[in-house]
């Protein structure tokens with residue numbers, strides 16, 4: 001454990017992989033609720049050696065712009081469309097998110113792959129569009145329970161990344177963030193063990209580079225974040241349920 005912690009420190013100091021703690025609020029929070037969260041959250045001191053990001057539904061982004069300006073908390077969206085504009089009913093473009101001051105965007109979350117037909121190919125198009133707009137894309141990958149039971153998790157994640165990251169330069173790879181989110185751990189209370197997560201992060205590391213941050217997502221809570229963050233290739237967390245209450249999320253942020 002101590003050896004892994006030293007490796008983690010090395011990753012931060014040598015490769016400049018600043019820990020990133022990101023909230024994915026999913027389809028939660030009205031403007032009033034977002035305001036309440038942000039006001040409570042900002043009352044806390046945030047450790048200076050890390051980055052914190054809130055990804056809210058589109059409707060709260062202008063509230064975030066208003067309340068987070070001048071703070072060290074970044075914010076972003078949970079999806080966008082790769083085309084610049086046009087006949088895409090219900091979609092949102094990079095320009096529109098830029099206007100709202102967003103710096104991050106989640107791409108290819110498993111819930112969007114499941115419910116909105118997102119594929120590795122659409123993820124690929126979105127990564128390029130996000131980088132063109134100077135957003136930090138948080139690219140989600142991860143296997144299902146059946147795939148894990150069949151011991152297919154390595155091939156599944158490798159294939160997702162092979163298509164999604166095709167053609168990215170080394171410099172572009174340094175700018176993206178990958179989130180490993182095993183589907184069986186999302187919203188289930190069943191977290192991957194630190195060893196299971198590290199094993200998959202090491203697989204992902206081979207397809208990116210030493211500067212790329214790799215987040216773990218799936219039932220991250222205040223009481224399991226420390227152990228996860230000690231792993232050499234875990235550079236942060238993408239947090240769903242436990243990011244909805246400011247008192248839980250601040251504990252994760254200041255792990």
Ligand code: 13P
Nearest residue numbers: 024186187218219240241
């Ligand atoms: P939970 O933290 O609720 O398991 O959600 C994880 C997730 O999907 C973050 O994107």
